[in-house]
Amino acid sequence: MKETPLSNCERRFLLRAIEERKRLDGRQTYDYRNIKISFGTDYGCCIVELGKTRVLGQVSCELVSPKLNRATEGILFFNLELSQMAAPAFEPGRQSDLLVKLNRLLERCLRNSKCIDTESLCVVAGEKVWQIRVDLHLLNHDGNIIDAASIAAIVALCHFRRPDVSVQGDEVTLYTPEERDPVPLSIHHMPICVSFAFFQQGTFLLVDPSEREERVMDGLLVIAVNKHREICTIQSSGFEMQ
């Protein structure tokens, strides 16, 4: 379905309100919406609600052969899907730009920051490593997909337990959850993305833009930070940074 166009009067109203430091839902400039995290019955399943934006995250694992140039490291795979439930405009063929941008940002934030210890995912060097797959599904789009998705990904990874495995010489034994308790992943730190939306050529700034605010923004700056105040990723798009 085509995206409903934003009317000019709505756009003017939003921009005027932002100039007067007012937001539609009554938040201040640096206020985040309420975050609610709930977990499912499987390990690694979580649902994050950032205001009305809702993301489902699920982590799964599989034993595979490692990549040739990284024989002792496990593989991390991230997949964010913009479900057609989230917004009528998210049709399978039509969302490639946004999808690629979000996926790439998530990968940079979580994989390149080395928050998961991939060396600990190695079982037999060069032959068998764990492939951890994180599937994120956007269920409702009310702005700021990237923040909700990054929270869902890191929370699901923390919640996940992989089956225990033991290596004796050449023999690899994979234990079922009934035989031995599953083991958590080793996570060094938890990077979370924070989005800043810019309006009127960078004069006004809002944190955690809602869907309406995202439609009228000039540019977006995403910074991924962890608890130790280290910046993990920065991405700016849409305008010139002064």
Next chain:
Amino acid sequence: MQSDAKIRTEYGTDSSPQSPGCSLRHFACEQNLLSRPDGSASFLQGDTSVLAGVYGPAEVKVSKEIFNKATLEVILRPKIGLPGVAEKSRERLIRNTCEAVVLGALHPRTSITIVLQVISDAGSLMACCLNATCMALVDAGVPMQALFCGVTCALDSDGTLVLDPTAKQEKEARAVLTFALDSVDQKLLMSTTKGLYSNAELQQCLAAAQAASQHVFRFYRESLQRRYSKS
């Protein structure tokens, strides 16, 4: 446009006096939980949970439009991995069920899109999808001639019938049968089966499913009454 229209309704379990073990797991339903879709519902059966969102009647692409009725589209997304052939076949079954009950002739040249997301799968997934779809269609206000529900039965190797099987029971069963029944006369709208069973067993399963569907329909009625009552 109530924001408090989210109803957490409860449980329906009951055992039919004739056959022991014919009891459904507890179920719960929540409607209108997503802000973007026209209608949405989350249906929980035991540990199996499915979220359904409905958009419609809405604009349809000229290539897909039907001149005298609405075009129904069903999309089912699994939780892990990309959708495959199994999802496509389930989508087809759900679409056939919906086409039998939705009054498409009232909205010609429009599209009604149903998007399903599996939240957790612990057995009887197809039945849960059907129930979530029905609740979401009701929430969206799509005109239908009857409500429908899904019931799954499993037959194990001694011929014992288990309604609403868990994942473990489904794996060990000799045959798993899922039926979609309508609310007016409990007529059969759709059936999908897997495994070996005899004609007599099929009739027995169908009768048990029809009895169980009464509980599901009563649950639908109670949850809608609660939602629209003025208290």
